[in-house]
Amino acid sequence: MASTTGMRGGGFYDAHSSGQRAAMDEFLPWIVEAMAGLPLPTNGTPIALLDLGSSEGANAIHAVGAIIEALRDRTPADIWTFFDDLPTNDFNQLFANLFPDATLSSRTAGIYPVAVGGSLFERVAPASSLDIATTFNAVGWLSALPPTRLPGFISPSPPAQRGHSNFQIRIGKEYRGTS
Template sequence: MASTTGMRGGGFYDAHSSGQRAAMDEFLPWMVEAMADLPLPARGSPIALLDLGSSEGANAIHAVGAIIKALRERTSADIWTFFDDLPTNDFNQLFANLFPDQTPTSRTAGIYPAAVGGSLFERVAPASSLDIATTFNAVGWMSALPATPLRQFISPSPPAQRAFREGVSVTPEERAAFTQHAREDILSFYRSRAAELKPGGKLLVQVFGRNDEHNTANGIIDGLSDAMLDMVEDGRLTRDVYENFVFPVFYRSLPELLPPSGESGEPTAFRVDKAEARECRVPFNEEFARSGDSRAWAGSYAGFIRAFSEPVFTSGLPNTPDRPQLIDELYARMANRFEADPERYEFHFISLGALLTRV
């Protein structure tokens, strides 16, 4: 069973994912430039492009459009564009984004979009069928949770020192179990893409992560944890809800993102062309720096988190009549905390990127 059902639907994720757009745009030019030497299929055969973890589609369509524009400088061949996400994803919104006037005639000539339901940690395309694959802000989600429980915090990433709260912690043993599971996930991801991509095919992997200075988890997880514990202390949630809740994301370092180089016994299926960790711009942080409006910043920040965390939080609550009110309350409390203490919940988006070629 997947660790999440996906992002919040109904257009909410699209409306609150400018941070993710900025992070993917740090590395999208790598793939655009790589189209200059992509091996093209034989005349009459289509080019196949797969985006993994497409969510509601606005960001994915932006990325795929940039790649197609580069391809069109070389070829007029037909192009399959496959948009993949979990079967529980809001594919209705994705198709609304693909066809904004709700008619098939809005399709650009020679571009054939399709949706694929499946986990990016598994095969979702036939063997040696793809020329290009991309994934943005998705491979950090864990395929499932390890058996090791986290009772004193909601993430394997420890709380930030500046946001430390008495009674929260992550032990080395807990961290090790999640690290091993995350390693198995990334191996499964690369095995699947190695099977699907043709020799010479290009793979761009971008995801939130950490560097030597900052962890993208800090602020996000601290805010979610504090809001939940506030509700526990006020009797709005039971303690076991907190102790059984795990936010199923692993924030990798750049070395943890890259495929094995062969020394571990794994075959070397990819050449790493480029790889970097960058701190990227965060639109709501930039607006806060300009305006000084902490309330607006807090609301945007909480909305950004809600867009990807609400389905996970909802699944951790008992299905009681007041569940919708509890969900709204959590994010309202989070926004209030952000507004009251921006420094405690300071947010840095560390974006990891790797451009690879199938050998």
């Protein structure tokens, strides 16, 4: 099972992810703008929104809240919000972020948050069940390291040029859905 080995719980990620928030805030307005053209369900079914790699939730709830606000300009329909991360994620912190006063669940009627334990490299929702799926910064994670050692790679600095091909092969497999 994939895991978040090395990730601390208890709000540590939320407290140390301002860089991820800043990156997300650069393109979140484009996603919010795109909500104006999103085809909405017409048969009374709820809108289903999935965020992949939600971690402890502070950044994910910020993004999902902006998307919901844009949707509320168009429809009062109920909205399922699915927050996905690996089963080893600190979902206790995610729930604490979802349910205190003045947050997503308590300030907005018709919002139904759900946590989903699973890898973004595997299906976490039934086919044709989602209207919107997002991932912010989590796309940088690989489901596995490249199969060979990276020559000259011993620090957090970028790998030597000859090591790039190992990552390119691994990333290509991730996006094609092959192992």
